[in-house]
Amino acid sequence: MKLSKNCFVSLFVILCGVWVSCSDDHRNAGGVTDIGNSIAGTVTLADGVTPAVAARVVAYADSWESAGILDSIETATDSLGRFTLDDVPREMQVLYVSKDAENYLARVVKDSVDYILGNSKSLTGSIAEQTMGKVRIVGTSLEAFLDSNGNFAFDAVPYGELSLVYVKDGASLAHYEFATSESDSAEMLLPPLAVSENGDSVLVIAEVPEGTAPDPADSLTVISVELSGAPMETLYGFVLPVKFNDKIDFEKFSDPAAFQVLSEDGAELNFEVDYWTPSASQGVLWVRLDSLPAGTQRVDLSLALREKPLAPQGAFLEADSVMASLHMNGDATIHAATDSDAAYGIIGYGATLSAGQYISLDSMNPCSGDFTLSVWALWNGDNGNHQILFAKRASWADSTLFQWYFEANSGVFAVYDVLHWDSLPGVSLKADSTQWKMLSLVSKNDSVSMFVNGKRVSEPIAFQPRELDMALPFRVGGNDVEDETWNGSLDEVRVVSKARSAEWLRLEYETQYAAKNLPD
Incomplete structure (x- = not known):
């Protein structure tokens, strides 16, 4: 059973608006990198400066749907507060860090997160119209029975991001997501929580001790993105383009x-802007999803106002093997650029190159192993x-490591490395x-x-880019020969x-096409 949309909006706004400003106080900002199945980061004490030496770091396999912790792996920080956990299964999505009386609980393991410890707090609350059962906190052994x-009531819950689960007759009936803050108060009181007859969790809005809860309509908007075809496999780190138009109040969410x-x-979630034009009520954000489970038909997201401005942190991460991502909205380096290069693209702006122009990616080299190259093109x-x-x-003659291009002599798309040329059979791309x-x-x-x-429009063909002991430029849409610029x-x-899977590329195409500039 999942938390209903209405419940989540109200609960998250109340808790963030009153107790928490997780993104603003930087209690979990910058540093952990999820590289494959490894997690590495740094832990500091509550002062935000002193390394937490010999702190305990544990990754737990647990979720609100589980009866309890299923598995865990553990390590400790070194003399600089650094730690590494290797071979971490993806289902381990809760991380607990502790040093003496200070601790931190992270509900979802993310990229680029360091941990600044805090102090435990007492927690009290109630489940409306329920007299039996218990509540537990995901990623811990903490549980409390209802009177x-x-x-x-809990005497002490960890500092950080908490998932509170209501359990009755052995079944998890509802979960409530919130976070603790670094306020001076050692006590927290949740507003009354309720479980409706149809099983969806709802929030009974009540007085909150430390202030008045803001109106959810003033600070948070829910956006649902329908997928035209549910993924057949779980995709990790998938970046979803979200087109807004009239879905939100651009006056409220102007920046x-x-x-x-x-x-x-x-x-x-990490996100970045393709374009954002409040005056025209138009915008596209690229939002990185930690995971997109197989079978997902709709992605529900929310926009929530911050207390303090913070620039978007980017959606295309090196930890996800992304070497370059260009939206052509001013983020590309175009050789011999002119004002006439800019044109409308598939999403926002694109570029129309003239003879002798190309997009420079410096000396980037994706060719040392598996790789995926993608671009939207008008031809x-x-x-x-x-x-x-x-x-x-x-140069064409003696220093080509790799080239993907339209081969004019044969009228085919091909790959080339001086010593080896192959057409890509089956490709029929009409102008x-x-x-x-x-x-x-x-x-x-x-x-x-x-x-x-x-x-897929061509069967795989054997092709291994050769290695050259020299630094070579990597370019898109053109090269050193002036008349070999892409015609479009x-x-x-x-x-x-x-190597991206066929399912990844299918969903990437469908979601980007759905966010395109022009209507069908």
Whole structure:
């Protein structure tokens, strides 16, 4: 059973607005990196400066749907407060850190998070119209039974992000997400909580001791994104483009630095702006999802106002193997750029390159292992010249590490590395200056295949980019030969140092197409 949307909005706003400003006080900001199955970070004491030496760090496999902790792994910090946990299963999504009387509980393990410890607090509350059962805190052994009036109490709960679960007859009936603050008060009182007859959790708004709860309508807006096709596999670190238009009050949410994006469970999500134009009530945000479970048909997100401005932290992370992500909204370096380069793209702005121009990615090299290259393209067709999509080369004759391009002599899309040339069989891409297409090339286990609009259009062919002992520029849409510029427009460039699955590319295409500029 999941927390209903109305309950979550009210509860999260009350707790964040009164007790918490998690994103503003930086109690869990900057540093942990989830690299594959490893977590590494730094722990400091409550002063935010002193390293927490020999602090206990435990990752737990637990959730509100579980009866309790299923498994755990543990380590300790070194003399600088640093720690590493290796081989962490993805189901371990709760992290507990403690040093003497100070501690921190993180409800969801995230990228880029250091831990600043705090002090435990007492917690009291009640479940309306319930006289039996218990409540427990996910990621701990703490539980408290309800009395005859539905009241419960904890003498001490961890500092940090808490998930409180109401359990009756062995079943988890509701969960409530909130966070503790670093206020001087050692006591917390939750407003009365209730479970409706249909099983959805709801909040009975009541007086909160430390202030008046803000009106949820003034500080938080819920956005639902329908997926045209549910993923067939769970995708981790998927970045979802969300188009707003009239979905929100742009006067209220006029500055992306003034709000945060929250998951359905209340976790703050990384996001970045493609474009945001309050005067026209238009905008697109790219939101990173920690995970997108298989079978998901709808993603529920919330925008919540911050107490203090904080610039968006970015959605495309190095920890997710993303080497480059360009929205062509001023974030790209274009060789010999002019004002006429800017054009409308598939989402927001794109770029139309002229002869001799290209997008520079410096000396980036994704070709040392598996990789995925993607770009949205408008194509005006064959102009008698080769046309570059991506090239890692300094010159055609003797220093081409890798090139993906339209080969004019044969009229095919191909890959090339001086010693080896291969067409990509089965690719039939018609020139169309009005229809954007998402082009992707996936290299996996020394073979490559091409995708168009999220569908594989060529069988994998053996191709291993050769290694050259020299630094070579990496370019998009052109190279050192002036007339080999892409004949059309480009947008949404991605370079990833891993082979994306066919399911990832399908959903990437469908969600980006849904956020496009032009209507069907």
